[in-house]
Amino acid sequence: MTSVGEEAIDSTDPISCTRLIDVASVTEGETVLYLGCGTGSGVLYIAKRVGDKGQVIGIDERLDAIAQARRTATARDLRPPRVAFVHVLQTDELPVLSDSVDCVVSMWSLRSDSEERQEEEKLGNEIWRVVKPGGRVVLSMKDIPESLRSKLVVDAVYNHGSQPEVAMNDNKIFYRLHAVKPPRKEEDGYLPLESALRDWWTAYPAPVSEVQHLDCGDVANMMRNGSEKQGDYVVIDVRRKDHAGGHVRGSVQCPAQTFYDDLPSFYERFGEKKQVVFYCGSSHGRGPRCARWYQDYLNAKGDTRPEALVMRGGIKEWKERFGGDDGLTDRDAD
Structure with missing residues (x-):
């Protein structure tokens, strides 16, 4: 070798x-x-x-x-x-x-x-x-x-x-x-x-941490609660080209395919957030994987204040429940 x-x-x-x-x-x-x-x-x-x-x-x-x-x-x-x-x-x-x-x-x-x-x-x-x-x-x-x-x-x-x-x-x-x-x-x-x-x-390395899931309704309530909690969380959309068809309003797009390589800069940007909520199309693959990678990163740094979470059902369930609410759902301009 x-x-x-x-x-x-x-x-x-x-x-x-x-x-x-x-x-x-x-x-x-x-x-x-x-x-x-x-x-x-x-x-x-x-x-x-x-x-x-x-x-x-x-x-x-x-x-x-x-x-x-x-x-x-x-x-x-x-x-x-x-x-x-x-x-x-x-x-x-x-x-x-x-x-x-x-x-x-x-x-x-x-x-x-x-x-x-x-x-x-x-x-x-x-x-x-x-x-x-x-x-x-x-x-x-x-x-x-x-x-x-x-x-x-x-x-x-x-x-x-x-x-x-x-x-x-x-x-x-x-x-x-x-x-x-x-x-x-x-x-x-x-x-x-x-x-x-x-x-x-x-x-990339297989993630080892387990993370909690949040219901779409819980994420919607976080958004509706107003500015007093707005700084405590961020919603991360890890989709890539499929982001344009609709996404959680205010979510930040961080494609899963480059997420692991960008972990240090991601932490620098969002490390102060108490809750970091990830989602993808159905939150079965990319979303949970990125959340677990981020939790692994937090654990390695010994930072116990932030928490990585996954929005259950992903954007598919979100649009079924809140797709008609412009206060909760946004779309890229044509």
Whole structure:
């Protein structure tokens, strides 16, 4: 595995790690999936190559390594979706959309003769699923799982010289393969993706705090009580484009997809509020997740005065009950 350095990859086997990435021939704007990314220095190395328009997703089994990778990336202002780190076990399904990745780089061992052959065949199928037609898969191994061997074509792999060859270094073999699979017929190609991740929130730590829910009527009563309590609370709408169709009057829009990265500035802005009420479309996903992230942040700071809450039912229930009340519901101007 790798550890984070300022500019170069620091690894127990640095030649193999850097060689594997170089063999991948990553270019600007590509989406790359890195399996077995460790503490993330290889991902940061790739991020320089793909640039601002590309994306790199690092996956590892060690939660502590992923946490370190996220801290390092944040310190360098590399954030999702451009650079994302996800904790996934090697036996799990990859949290990546099908046909969404230009290149898969794997530091995971995938020996077809191992006792875990069934799990490795499953991972091989997952790699096949996520790589685009014509996309590349770069592996360091002696034997390729049958689930990949039968579906990928081995390309030439470059060693120190300029001539293509299968490269061997310290008993490692480097394969670059390309996927021979038919492209999707929809739209005669691929629609642009903001992220290859199936679920955007997997790029962030899972929240641990539990939060209380408020009924929509309780929030409406808070708003009706007047100025004496107005400064004690704030209502946060964590939706994004769906905000325009109607929202709680006076609510502040803070999209969930960037909320975790903005926690320090959010606290600086609303840390004096005793009650911070979050909602989304139905308050089943984005709203509770952001409320729990904020409560985690408060707990970490030892700040017990504010409280993160969730408006039960979200904007869907709010509009059913108060959509016709202009004092409680507002809409963006056309």
